[in-house]
Amino acid sequence: MSGPALIHVVVSGLATGCIYALVALSLVIVYNATRTVNFAQGELLMISAFVAWTAQRAGLPLAAALVSGVAAGGLLAFLLERAIIRRAVSATHWDVLIITLGLSLALRAAAGIVWTNEELPFPALFSNRPIAIGPVRVAPVSLGVIAASLILMLALVALFRASRFGRAMRAVAQNQTAARLMGISVERVYAGSWVLAAVVGGVAGVLIAPVTFLSTKMGLIAINGFTAAVLGGFGSLPGAVAGGMLLGVIENLAPLYLPTGIRYSVPFLVMIAILVARPRGLFGTLERRKV
């Protein structure tokens, strides 16, 4: 394969990878604060995309529609955390995991009832007709997705480094008891992390919807997000980003070298391989539990 064509494949892989990275980040944000995985994360981002679609059809300009979709996802996450997850806070992580699994089923069904189970076209911010940059041809949508994701990631870095809330989240991730003793409201961090994760996921949702079409099944992208997070080391934010990019590129390159039948199994085979060979991922640290 020629160099420029290979670059085209890698760039579009990086664009998909950015989406995976954002989904992985949203999973890790909730995990770091609450130590459980939100299985409904994918469905939250699906609902963000549907709300954005509805808002745009109702006459809002596209940009405003996308923002309202993301905001709706954050609001829904806040309500779910308050009404349901908060009640189960004293329960084991196992119980919360099953609750989020139930929520994911219920939200997907509800979206199917409110909207449709068909696939819908989603208005695109960026064109997918390739443009030539020197000898290389890339699709503007790839560059747009990469740029938007990078901006969001930088904003997250700023939030975690510089804001009071970001520091509180990092403190809770490190040691919940100590954080509480320092006067941090752990409950507020829980709620905040659910909202933040839904916002990050929602951005991923409205970015990917034009490419994959809008459907109630788009929440399954959370599985790839989880694979990405595991690849980078679950719990590590930079790891989630690196894992997402890597997974996107692997997934795009694999069909060139592997039989077509294996294509759709690639993320899962990557997940099993990484879990078997190096469960802590590329950047993760070995977690030691104390009695």
Place this chain on the structure above:
Amino acid sequence: MRAAAWAVGGAAALAWPLMAPRYFVFLATLVAVNAVVAIGLNLLSGYTNQLSFGHAGFLAVGAYTAAILTLRAPALPVPLTLLAAGLVTALVGLALGIPCLRLDGLYLAMATLAFGFVVTEAITNLGSLTHGNDGLRVPLARLGPWLLDTDRSRYYLALAVAAAMTLGALNVAATRTGRAFLAIRTSEIAAQASGINPAALKTVAFVLSAFYTGVAGGLFAFAVGFLSPDAFDVFLSVDFLVMIILGGLGSVWGAVAGAAIVTVLNDSLASFQAYRPLVFGAIMVAGMLFAPGGLAAMTRRQS
């Protein structure tokens, strides 16, 4: 009192095909099949506190093993076919379990999820063996001179197997190994300190769980008579989880009750497909919030 309950339950199960219309005999067969899966999943999730999203994959391995074996060796008596289906699935479980059980609960859940997807992809792509997406017609099961060609005969087969495997599971919980499972469930660290090897026991539980599900897969293949990969998607694995959550984690009878309720609910919601996951999701959320021990805990509280 207890003996009377057993006698009434047993008699009702035996007399069911004589009273019920044909379709409900088939439905009862599915209840028996799902009960075996639920008991198997419970051995893993209920006793060793690990979540599996891959049991539809195990069911598929068992079902296809039984179907292909019957195609190649039509004279094989059905108990041997089912045993083979269980053993092949157990081997797959062992191959998956040895590397994956080093993983913590969450990672194991994800590895099993990935396993489920890989199984359906493999079935789709191994066309020469499985006929891929076209589906595989399962030949009739044979028991010596008899061909199990009626819903009634297949019901009795499923009932007999389910009864045997229920007894087996009740006894696992009464053995040293079973008590070790319970110890791990209560506290893995305390169990380890008492001389239990959690890694080895989790592997045993995983393999046993796969065996149960593989046998159920064989029964499933004969009961429905037609297999295709899309029947074994991740949502089936979630259905199995709903069964044991509803019934109560760790309870054999809870698993049977959960399997019965979910199977019948699935059937009665068949014409309301859109609402089915909504109902199941609500059951999971409400179950965990208001009745964490499931049906088993509710009956226990009353007695």
